[in-house]
Amino acid sequence: MSTQKHAFQAEVAQVLHLVTHSLYSNPEIFLRELVSNAADACDKLRFEALNNPALYEDAPDLRVRISFDADAKTLTIEDNGIGMSQEEAIANLGTIAKSGTREFTSRLTGDQKADAQLIGQFGVGFYSAFIVADKVIVETRRAGLPASEGVRWISQGTGDFEVEPIEHAERGTRITLHLQGDAAEQFLNGWKLKSIINKYSDHISLPVQMEKEEWKDGEKEGEPGRMVKTGEWETINQASALWTRPKKDITDEQYIAFYQHLSHDFAPPLAWSHNKVEGSTEYTQLLYIPSKAPHDLWNRDKKAGIKLYVKRVFIMDEAEALLPSYLRFVFGVLDSADLPLNVSRELLQESRDVRAIRDGNTRRVLGMLEAMAQAASAKPTDADVTDVTDKSDASKTEGAQANAIPEEEKYARFYAEFGAVLKEGLGEDFANRDRIAKLLRYASTASDTVSVSLADYKARMKEGQKAIYYITADNLAAAKSSPQLELFRKKGIEVLFMTDRVDEWAMGFLHEFDGTPLQSIAKGAVDLGDLQDEEERKAAEEAAAQFKPVLEKLKQVLKDEAEDVRVTTRLVDSPACLVVKDGQLSNQMARLLRQAGQPVPEMKPVLEVNPAHPLVTKLQDQADTQFEELAHILFDQAVLAEGGLPRDPAAYVRRVNNVLTGNAAA
Numbered sequence: 001m002s003t004q005k006h007a008f009q010a011e012v013a014q015v016l017h018l019v020t021h022s023l024y025s026n027p028e029i030f031l032r033e034l035v036s037n038a039a040d041a042c043d044k045l046r047f048e049a050l051n052n053p054a055l056y057e058d059a060p061d062l063r064v065r066i067s068f069d070a071d072a073k074t075l076t077i078e079d080n081g082i083g084m085s086q087e088e089a090i091a092n093l094g095t096i097a098k099s100g101t102r103e104f105t106s107r108l109t110g111d112q113k114a115d116a117q118l119i120g121q122f123g124v125g126f127y128s129a130f131i132v133a134d135k136v137i138v139e140t141r142r143a144g145l146p147a148s149e150g151v152r153w154i155s156q157g158t159g160d161f162e163v164e165p166i167e168h169a170e171r172g173t174r175i176t177l178h179l180q181g182d183a184a185e186q187f188l189n190g191w192k193l194k195s196i197i198n199k200y201s202d203h204i205s206l207p208v209q210m211e212k213e214e215w216k217d218g219e220k221e222g223e224p225g226r227m228v229k230t231g232e233w234e235t236i237n238q239a240s241a242l243w244t245r246p247k248k249d250i251t252d253e254q255y256i257a258f259y260q261h262l263s264h265d266f267a268p269p270l271a272w273s274h275n276k277v278e279g280s281t282e283y284t285q286l287l288y289i290p291s292k293a294p295h296d297l298w299n300r301d302k303k304a305g306i307k308l309y310v311k312r313v314f315i316m317d318e319a320e321a322l323l324p325s326y327l328r329f330v331f332g333v334l335d336s337a338d339l340p341l342n343v344s345r346e347l348l349q350e351s352r353d354v355r356a357i358r359d360g361n362t363r364r365v366l367g368m369l370e371a372m373a374q375a376a377s378a379k380p381t382d383a384d385v386t387d388v389t390d391k392s393d394a395s396k397t398e399g400a401q402a403n404a405i406p407e408e409e410k411y412a413r414f415y416a417e418f419g420a421v422l423k424e425g426l427g428e429d430f431a432n433r434d435r436i437a438k439l440l441r442y443a444s445t446a447s448d449t450v451s452v453s454l455a456d457y458k459a460r461m462k463e464g465q466k467a468i469y470y471i472t473a474d475n476l477a478a479a480k481s482s483p484q485l486e487l488f489r490k491k492g493i494e495v496l497f498m499t500d501r502v503d504e505w506a507m508g509f510l511h512e513f514d515g516t517p518l519q520s521i522a523k524g525a526v527d528l529g530d531l532q533d534e535e536e537r538k539a540a541e542e543a544a545a546q547f548k549p550v551l552e553k554l555k556q557v558l559k560d561e562a563e564d565v566r567v568t569t570r571l572v573d574s575p576a577c578l579v580v581k582d583g584q585l586s587n588q589m590a591r592l593l594r595q596a597g598q599p600v601p602e603m604k605p606v607l608e609v610n611p612a613h614p615l616v617t618k619l620q621d622q623a624d625t626q627f628e629e630l631a632h633i634l635f636d637q638a639v640l641a642e643g644g645l646p647r648d649p650a651a652y653v654r655r656v657n658n659v660l661t662g663n664a665a666a
């Protein structure tokens, strides 16, 4: 079979164009990407060889080798990992399978500066070779295939690539980069290459080797000395997996580089925790909390960020059984000493060891969050109770000094990025519900920033106040102008604003905090208990009695829209508002569900009217037709006030216009 030409998939061509045409601010990352791919290829071989040791052929020692030829201007990265068959080379190096990278290309704008920043966020793996090279040659053979089934892949990084069969005795992949201009000067230098590997790839668990060089003096008088290669290979990284090293031997920079390798995030993490856990099940955990939400956080298929190793052998990426889904933003590594090497995803779901690990990971992440939350608040909270269930090293918010975000601002940053995900835990993780509840923060009538904890709220509750009051709304502005708030404002009672979509669902699982019930002010009748004085109560009762005939009439006119009509004391400036019965979906939630195409049971809200409002008092002496018009306006306005739409908007407009033009009876 001879050479075949293939066109790159359109997205690849786009990425390549960007890589080669935009000034890449950080060209050296190509080496990190290629070494990381080489190490992954070795991990894959080790994993496949668990069931098929013959794949090791006669070279069981896995390593990555980097060499260069300054005269030919080439740099070579070679691994003896899994390698690729011809089909694999064409598919893996000519198309983009990863949804992340595909999303990346769909977001390209054509503006080089913006696109170059984007590329930084996503990373483009193998294609980063073309940042520095104008020609890339990949020679590879898949483990287990005969030497005659090697393949050579060549591309100039433009529209196409060539593939031809070759003899390739050694298993694995050799990538040769032909460096161009500046890049040749910059990178064809042993010292420079070593320093880059130390910076980015030191944590790689296999040896990364380079040819040993020695200083040789000039042979003749006046001839300059130079470095010459000795023909021996030396290992230039530590070659032990980072998480297996003692904490004291790992620098913040190394922790951060490892995080960036796991996450492809360019920013440092907010915090990490590294522990050896001993007890009924033994494992090492290294968990990171990112400082920024990934683009697919809300994607239901978002993969878990935990890599599973068993006794240092890589088993799988995205091991979702190791953390509950509400902590899906965490990246890290879990290395178990007890799980079998052939553990499958199915087995993971059922294993008791895995359950213990998952609980341990959950506690650890919550502990990190508590430490951050504590650093953010001047006064100590219960959050600093140390976790004694894990026998492990202490875990503070490690890595604090390495991040530009000040310690006391970290929790707010975390919460802005991931707070809504954390709330899912209220419904998902009953065992830790109290710990999660302590981590919640809200804006409120007393604070525009999302910073009020339930404990803060409780601490400043009014004398006689029996509940923690909150309101759910689509956004802060809607929450703040909600009619239901009026009485609370007047009495100076704090109300929490819950404006995340998940809030109402999540609050369905949190009925009390530290012995105090949580009460939505848009549900059920308000009972301010001791906060309402006797006079107000009397006035309300009198109003109810006096309004009875009006209420009866309103009920009759609005029987299709409202479940009930009653007078309320909760309103001050507004004529009316809608409430739902305790335990019912709020109107806002029902709207959200309907928008999402979910079936929502037909339910009618209760209309509450303010007997002190002129529009309501006016009802008392209206003739029937006007009464009906006003009643509908009153109801529709209450719907509008909470962000909904009247059932028949055109009829609403007609009615209001009639009133405005003094033509109400028409």
Ligand SMILES: Nc1ncnc2c1ncn2[C@@H]1O[C@H](COP(=O)(O)OP(=O)(O)OP(=O)(O)O)[C@@H](O)[C@H]1O
Pocket (backbone or CB within 6 Å): 033, 037, 038, 041, 079, 081, 082, 083, 084, 092, 093, 098, 123, 124, 125, 126, 127, 173, 264
């Ligand atoms: N040295 C190698 N040995 C074997 N296969 C490789 C090697 N380098 C790349 N590949 C294959 O090419 C694919 C594409 O590589 P690329 O670096 O673009 O993406 P990735 O490694 O899947 O993603 P990422 O770099 O974001 O982790 C890899 O998934 C792998 O299958």
